[in-house]
Amino acid sequence: MCGIVGYIGPKQAAGFLLEGLSKLEYRGYDSAGIAVFDGEKINVTKTVGRLAVLKDQLKNNMPQGQIGIGHTRWATHGRPSDVNSHPHTDCTGNFVVVHNGIIENYLDLKEKLIEKGHVFVSETDTEVVAHLLEEYYDGDFEGAVKKVLAAIEGSYSLVFMTKFDPDKIICSKKDNPLVIGLGQGENFIASDIPAIINYTRRTYILSDGEMAVVTKDSVWVMNRQGVPVSKKVFEVNWDAEAAEKGGYEHFMIKEIYEQPKVIRETMSGRLAKDNSEIIFDELKWTKEDLVGIKKILITACGTAYHAGFVAKYFIEQLARIPVEVDIASEFRYRTPLVDESTLAIVISQSGETIDTLAALKEAKRLGARTLAVTNVVGSSIAREADHVIYTWAGPEIAVASTKAYTTQLVSVFMLALYLAGLKEAIAPERMKELVAGLKNLPAQAHEVLDDVEPIKTFAEKYGFSEDVFFIGRSLDYAVALEGALKLKEISYIHAEAYAAGELKHGTLALIIEGVPVIALATQSDVYDKTLSNIKEVKARDAVVIGIGFVGDKQLEKYVDHTILIPRTEKYLAPILSVIPLQLLAYYAAITRGCDVDKPRNLAKSVTVE
Ligand code: F6R
Numbered sequence: 001m002c003g004i005v006g007y008i009g010p011k012q013a014a015g016f017l018l019e020g021l022s023k024l025e026y027r028g029y030d031s032a033g034i035a036v037f038d039g040e041k042i043n044v045t046k047t048v049g050r051l052a053v054l055k056d057q058l059k060n061n062m063p064q065g066q067i068g069i070g071h072t073r074w075a076t077h078g079r080p081s082d083v084n085s086h087p088h089t090d091c092t093g094n095f096v097v098v099h100n101g102i103i104e105n106y107l108d109l110k111e112k113l114i115e116k117g118h119v120f121v122s123e124t125d126t127e128v129v130a131h132l133l134e135e136y137y138d139g140d141f142e143g144a145v146k147k148v149l150a151a152i153e154g155s156y157s158l159v160f161m162t163k164f165d166p167d168k169i170i171c172s173k174k175d176n177p178l179v180i181g182l183g184q185g186e187n188f189i190a191s192d193i194p195a196i197i198n199y200t201r202r203t204y205i206l207s208d209g210e211m212a213v214v215t216k217d218s219v220w221v222m223n224r225q226g227v228p229v230s231k232k233v234f235e236v237n238w239d240a241e242a243a244e245k246g247g248y249e250h251f252m253i254k255e256i257y258e259q260p261k262v263i264r265e266t267m268s269g270r271l272a273k274d275n276s277e278i279i280f281d282e283l284k285w286t287k288e289d290l291v292g293i294k295k296i297l298i299t300a301c302g303t304a305y306h307a308g309f310v311a312k313y314f315i316e317q318l319a320r321i322p323v324e325v326d327i328a329s330e331f332r333y334r335t336p337l338v339d340e341s342t343l344a345i346v347i348s349q350s351g352e353t354i355d356t357l358a359a360l361k362e363a364k365r366l367g368a369r370t371l372a373v374t375n376v377v378g379s380s381i382a383r384e385a386d387h388v389i390y391t392w393a394g395p396e397i398a399v400a401s402t403k404a405y406t407t408q409l410v411s412v413f414m415l416a417l418y419l420a421g422l423k424e425a426i427a428p429e430r431m432k433e434l435v436a437g438l439k440n441l442p443a444q445a446h447e448v449l450d451d452v453e454p455i456k457t458f459a460e461k462y463g464f465s466e467d468v469f470f471i472g473r474s475l476d477y478a479v480a481l482e483g484a485l486k487l488k489e490i491s492y493i494h495a496e497a498y499a500a501g502e503l504k505h506g507t508l509a510l511i512i513e514g515v516p517v518i519a520l521a522t523q524s525d526v527y528d529k530t531l532s533n534i535k536e537v538k539a540r541d542a543v544v545i546g547i548g549f550v551g552d553k554q555l556e557k558y559v560d561h562t563i564l565i566p567r568t569e570k571y572l573a574p575i576l577s578v579i580p581l582q583l584l585a586y587y588a589a590i591t592r593g594c595d596v597d598k599p600r601n602l603a604k605s606v607t608v609e
Helices: 013-023 049-058 108-113 127-134 141-151 239-243 251-257 259-267 302-319 354-365 380-384 404-422 428-450 453-462 475-491 500-504 524-539 553-558 573-590
Strands: 003-008 032-038 042-048 068-072 096-102 154-162 169-174 179-182 185-190 203-204 211-215 219-222 293-301 322-329 342-348 370-372 385-388 468-474 496-497 516-519 545-550 561-565
Touching: 003 013, 003 096, 003 154, 003 169, 013 032, 013 049, 013 068, 013 185, 032 049, 042 049, 049 169, 068 096, 068 154, 068 553, 096 127, 108 127, 127 141, 127 154, 127 185, 141 154, 141 169, 141 211, 141 251, 154 259, 251 259, 251 573, 259 404, 293 302, 293 354, 302 322, 302 342, 302 404, 342 354, 342 404, 354 370, 354 380, 370 380, 370 404, 380 500, 385 404, 404 428, 404 573, 428 561, 428 573, 453 561, 453 573, 468 475, 468 500, 468 524, 475 496, 475 516, 475 573, 496 500, 500 524, 516 524, 516 573, 524 553, 545 553
Parallel strands: 293 322, 293 342, 342 370, 370 385, 468 496, 468 516, 516 545, 545 561
Antiparallel strands: 003 068, 003 185, 032 042, 032 068, 096 154, 154 169, 169 211, 179 185, 179 203, 211 219
């Protein structure tokens, strides 16, 4: 999730590059850089830190030239540092590239390039692209880029420049955005529209697999086979603020809709092609590494805690290791029983939550081995933990966490499978089924997002309710907790989640005529029991919205409305069933006129106790 810009025309490129990047800082801000061709050589300036640091470095030394590319980074492969910042160059500095996305086969490619004598300076996946370009270049820039695109696997928007063909920039994309802004005698490239709307509103939006050759007077777009594509000009009529949100009204809804993409990115390079295993290059554990681990302790706050709650089911059921889950602010003050036989896992989107950080330090102090699941490379939690698994959700801006949660679930599920594989606690065939299930998730998440109209209708109908209850058993209960938190934090409706089997022990007293109850019923092993609980609340005249799998006729019989998600493995159901709950919370908040992205009294990152 980085920001990309490019310029070719009669003006000094650096001006546009820096201004464009400032409009894209919301996409990533751990480092920034630009490359400008001055007529003789390509000058690259890049630095760790926010764009302001780069601007400061360039203040008295602005690179001169009318063609250039730039980047603002959100680290995935390689921590934020000067050398890991983009643009990346080949061995000679004659080829430069900026990239957004993940090159899945970069380790293979890197090894081969090193054998051929290429010298790498960064830890990034992107650097292989620059060296590949150098390797393939034989006087034909376009031809070399085509070869590079054929060699790489993964997701990308890529922009290439070389001193040998200084009248063109070439770019291409797959699963990441890229737009070309059409000017008069000048053209612009950007990962997102905000970067260019002060310059032009006429754009080409590139589709997956397309490659564009951009000069100052022309833009040639072709498909993977090199066949010219005739593009329609897309006139942007968004204002600057809407453009930043990709045309969505709020960051939260934009982030909800990003989920298929970020789920795919979080799995990228981590699932074996033949589905036989999970690959965590960042862990590289062996069976021996687990010797002596008697329990796993998971600590986190808020939504991340709910992800931990789901992780407990995953790890206990698949890897057969006992798991304790604790709220970080409780854990740190309860003189916990933790020692060298504990693997302590903390989950945190920001990597900065003070209680989670303190819990991590406490677990470490007590001798535990530690692992962080976080979204921010180089964050305090990432630095403190012995091991890190990154969720590749990109920057999450809305206060209410959505895409971070689903990528946390994907990460902890992969971790559970990884541990199960190491412990040989799972049959190879079952592993294959579950990995195949993971691979289907992005498309299935799309399907859920395509079916939003009924959810909007429920939100309008029940958006002014005083109380809403969420019930479910097993993993459905864990998702119910997250659904209730989403609803209360952005719509301010009083919402509670209950393990459906607990209703009789008190909560049933609150179920009266017309109270909305969201009942999750995706877990086959407790399905009948959940139906009985649904009947209990129906008998008290609650209005029940049932969430189940497509084709569940039984559920339809007992509830007032259904929201049906595509069928998947029971473990993966939470990753899909939470999406309608996020949408419900969002549209309920809209119905009530709440400030969705900045709910009252809440902050995105809680760095004080
Ligand atoms: C809720 C939400 C919070 C965070 C919590 C932990 O939507 O976003 O509950 O999940 O503050 O934050 P991180 O994950 O950054 O540690």
